[in-house]
Amino acid sequence: MGGIELLFSLVMAAVVGPFVALLLGAAQAVAVAVPPVWLGRTLAGRYGGPALLWALGVLGAGAAVLAGGMAALGSDFLTVWAWSAGLALLPLVAAELWADGDFTQGRAWRELAAIVTVPASVMAVGTASAHALGPFDAPRPSPRLGAHGYVGTWSGGGGWLRLEVGGRAVVTRVPYQQDMEERTCTGEGTWSFREARADDSEGVDLSLPCSPQWLHSWEVAGTADRPELFLLIGDPDYADVRVLRKHEGVSR
Template sequence: METLTAETPRSLWSDRTVVISTAFAAVQTALCCLVWMVGATISQDSYGDTGIGIGMLVGTVVFLPVAGALVLAGALVEAFLFAVPLVWLGQRLTRRWGASTLLWVLAVPAAAAFVLAGLLAAGGAPFRPAWALSTGWAVLPAVAAHWHTTHGLSGSGTASRVGAALAAAITPLMLLVATADASGLLAGPYHAPELGARGYVGTWSEGGIRLHLEEGGRAVLTEVPYDDMAVPKSCTGRGSWQLRPAETDGRESVELDVPACDGISSWPWDVGGTTARPELFMTLGDPDTGELHILHKG
């Protein structure tokens, strides 16, 4: 029986190698998902929902085990289909063209990701996050598999050891930064646009709801919803509108006054979206469980 020494290469396709690669893939995926959730939460419009309802709590409790299972399954697929085959390819390229396997493990996904990011950018996706995400996702699990099969690069030169350590440290950081960039976390918390009175002039609509605001304060409403003494109603008619400046919630609002629709003035439309693509929204009923209406301009 052959004795395994520190110089004997371990099998690339051994269970332990796949498990190690899967573990690294799962950890980096979980961290990226967490960064994405935080970024998407603080950088997107909450539409006035500042609390955590019972529905969100129940959904979180149910979702976490499912998410964990999906992350683990995805990491296992990544290890089998990308990370370990990438090391195998790197070993073959080393035998054919020289250089170190680690260099190929870093270069091949970077080059492939560059092409993929270019294709995505042609379709409108941002190139930088696409390239960084595509590269970083495959590198760390592959470096972990390579490290394990070579016994921590035992017998390798200082350059190989330093290169592997830098790859193991930099690629997760690059992946997390790219995720933060793509999710909007780097842009900071969301702030509602300030349009000023002239910015609201025009037609806002959603489905059959139509709100036409004119200069001078005139308003024409078609099936605009509101509550009258807790009874849902809709308003079609002519009246007036005025801009309510941003207050503690940092949002401007449009207040309507239509004589034929008693009580509609109690249901202002708050501004949301962005300066380039503004929205007017209003929630009927409870802020957590009520019916949200979002009108788009144009």
């Protein structure tokens, strides 16, 4: 990205960002604050007890339903529940406290929207920043496979890589980078095990027949049971990731 494009992006983010945050905050207020407050006050009127506690119970139950659905897709239940309930907590409390006043006058409804939108906007900006900085899950250490752990067949994205004992590598449409461009290679080359360093994970260095003058470094990720090799393609700040996964039981 050139200097002009970067400057334009920063200016647009500064001008449009606050309006987008307010819009997201208002949407969040309507979606997660007002319904639990309304239902909580309804339940409190029928069964008694503080309306705020009923509203918090409704919020927790709704967050649990969302977390259960996400957990079925592989996410951590407790993490999703804590984030979804936590992001809605401040707008909900603000709405409930304001609802203790006159909840029927039009002026009260307008001020309710304002008092909910402001904290919700803060939550929305925080969430967007967290997404931009990285995933919610804590980073996991890369697996340590040792040299023998890389022997076998790896594939992904239409490419195949077979690493053999003795350092022979057979590649089929395996991606690599040359002159900041992505290319693919088919043929035979060599590989060597690269031990982990202080600022880098372990992995393998490939010498490909299509580019013998360069070593192409693949780093390991995933888990010891399901390891992956990944390679960054392009500008390091905006790189694409190419991933190869090891076939279970295939080694030689």
